[in-house]
Amino acid sequence: MRLVGIHHTYASGTAALRGVDLDVDAGVPTVVRGGNGAGKSTLLRIAAGAETPTAGTVEDRPAVVGYLPDRFPARLRLPPRRWLDHMARVRRLDPDVVADRADGLLEELGYTGDDDEPMSELSKGNTQKIGLVQALACEPGLLVLDEPWSGLDDDAADALTALLASRTGAVLITDHTGTAHGLPGARVHRLRQGRLATAADPESVPLPTAPPPGAMMRIDMACAGDPRPLLERVLPPARVEGAAPGRFTVRVPAPDSDAWLAAALAAGCAVRSVRPVRPGQDSNRLPMPPGPGRSEEVPR
Amino acid sequence: MRWLRSATAVAMLLGEDVARSERFVAPAVLYAGFLAILFGGAPGPLPEPWAASALLLYPVGAWLAHAVAETEDDTARTVTLSAAGGPLPVVVGGFLAATAGIAALGLVAVVWGVIATWGTATTGGLLAGLLAHLACGITGSAVGTVFARPLFRSQGVALVAALTFLVVTGTSSWLPPVGTAAASLGSERGGGLGPFGDLVLALLVAVAALALVAGVEQGRFAAWRERWAAMLDRARSRG
Missing domain, CATH: 3.30.70 (Alpha-Beta Plaits)
Structure with missing residues (x-):
């Protein structure tokens, strides 16, 4: 998948992205770094198809996209497994097949929440695990994860690192913990003032001369x-x-x-x-x- | 038509979410209470009482569709958008969920009317009543989908705009599809587009409304919006 010339301006007039070009290839994780408010989450929403950029195009986005937003919502009313079933159907997948994969993933991540309570009753870590499993269990062609390690305990964080390291599809990650850098072959890009520093276009970031x-x-x-x-x-x-x-x-x-x-x-x-x-x-x-x-x- | 499968799934997701949020209770209770008053006294022969219940299904449908469109948390909605593959299935899914709701309420109104005024319904009257309820409810759902997220970010502005629009269009008995559908059951029987015509027009209105909402979220009409924003700015700086 490639992002070509992405510009994004919010309705308030704030420019979040000013011409981002990014190739997200299968096989190696693509890591986007940048300070707070650099536009990372906006870039990931656009890559995941949850937001349309003001200008620019997303080319060759795979049919099935797994997306985990930053600040995964804490106030969902549906019980976790109902929500996973619904999301599988929205992706036009068989909910039973996805549920089997989700069971395995939840066990790997050490999920301990209740299945019948609304998701708003879950702890932050367990909610994050449900969000992750939602994104992973559909076997996505593109996985977009915004701060996936946040809120996870050490065992779950290690399990997630192992899961991501063994993935072969395209992955786009932002991460403050520094774990994503250690993923095998990770390509690190820096987002600054709405632009990406890439090897192909070193002029895109206003570096001091x-x-x-x-x-x-x-x-x-x-x-x-x-x-x-x-x-x-x-x-x-x-x-x-x-x-x-x-x-x-x-x-x-x-x-x-x-x-x-x-x-x-x-x-x-x-x-x-x-x-x-x-x-x-x-x-x-x-x-x-x-x-x-x-x-x-x-x-x- | 693969997006239609996603839209159905989104309708189920949003429908269950609204059911659990209990935001559907207020419009449903309002409608049921109105039906109780309408059919509890001495209603005239059918289909005349249905003119009122069909007309009320217009704002109730808008209320339901608004509740469905706003039910998800903003962040949860980004996940749904990404999974569904864009705004169109999500917007259509919300509309379908609201339409299922108004269909149920409309059916209650029709059945209640038949029972309350036993023996006055004819086959033609029954069909006209059903179609008029659907036409009004579907148009209401379309209006509620427009006056909600993502077009209106402020709930207050959306409420005032929607109420104004509903009152103006709902009280004009010459205006198809809602005005004529309700009027055709009442005193001015036989005029207008006929029950089928009103329903077809309601569906066309819904298609246009959904295309507008999905199109705006997909970033179409961006040039128009900029022009509109510039006009507002100019008006503000003058005032």
């Missing part, structure tokens, strides 16, 4: 053996944040980082990651190495 004065890069390197002699004698001076046999992390001023990296590569080291240090970030903390296959661009 030059790094601000005093900007630092954190460079994580791998080397053979003990890095200390290398750092002390061979390489240009740098602030060492951590060193262990086979690995070290340094901080260098952003303008010098290219020269420093070239020297380190010439000395036989390998690059593990290069990331800008956010202003005000704790300088003594050893950064976590990124997961395999994670595609996050390095702004220069």
Whole structure:
């Protein structure tokens, strides 16, 4: 599925999205990050077909879409299984088949709610599980999840992570907990001021043209053996944040980082990651190495 | 016509939700109370009393359709929209649920009338009565669907606008389909489009209303809305 040139302006006149292009491919989860009010939920509603954008089109949306909104409603009157049956029928699916799958999923997520009470009587976590099962049990061609881990206990959160990791269809997620980044092959996009930063269109986000004065890069390197002699004698001076046999992390001023990296590569080291240090970030903390296959661009 | 299957499923979902919310109770009790007064005294021979009960089914249908359109939580409605694949099945589903409600109420009115004035009903009169109730109720459902979410975000504005529209159109006995359907049962029998004509016109009105509501939610008529908003702005800045 692809979103092409999506603009969205609310009736109040507030522009939420200003030209978003996004490919959501099957096989790898597409993760959208961004601050509060960046337009993530609006983008997901549009992708799920719950809202029509002011301009732009959604191409090749699969027939069956599983959608979990942010702030899943707490005041539903229907009992959970009645609601799941109704939603299966609305999707033109056999409610019995979907109910069987839903039973399995509810067990995996550790659902403990009552089946006959209205959903408004359920706890937040159990309501969230019903919402998730609603989206997952229809075996959707496209799964759109807005903050799916919110309100889940640790076991359920792990179960959900495992479920999503094993999925083969297209998935579009927003997530504040950082769990979605760890999903295998996750493509992370940043939504800022209604625009997406993607590799294909780096101009879409108003980045500062030059790094601000005093900007630092954190460079994580791998080397053979003990890095200390290398750092002390061979390489240009740098602030060492951590060193262990086979690995070290340094901080260098952003303008010098290219020269420093070239020297380190010439000395036989390998690059593990290069990331800008956010202003005000704790300088003594050893950064976590990124997961395999994670595609996050390095702004220069 | 796969969306029609979704629309039926949405009608069942919204119908059950309204039934559990008990928001249908007020219009249904109002209608039943009115029927009790109408048929409790000394009603004239059929089909004349049905003119009143059919006419009342017009605002009651609008009330029911409004209740159905507003029954779901805003967020729950986004899930329904996504599952159904767009606004059309959701809007049509709500209308179908309201129409089922007015059909039940209309049937009560017809049966009650037949029993209360035993022996005065003819086959033709019975058919005309049924069709007139349906025509009025369906038009009411269409009006209630328009004066509700998603076209009207404010419940107060929707209520005032709907009441004005219902009173103006409901009291014009020359205006098809509601005015003529009710009048054809009463004193001015034989005029207008006939019972079938009124029902067909009511269905056309409903199709137009549903197309309008679904179209607006799908973002059509956006240019018109902008022009309308600009006109309102200009009027406001002058005043």
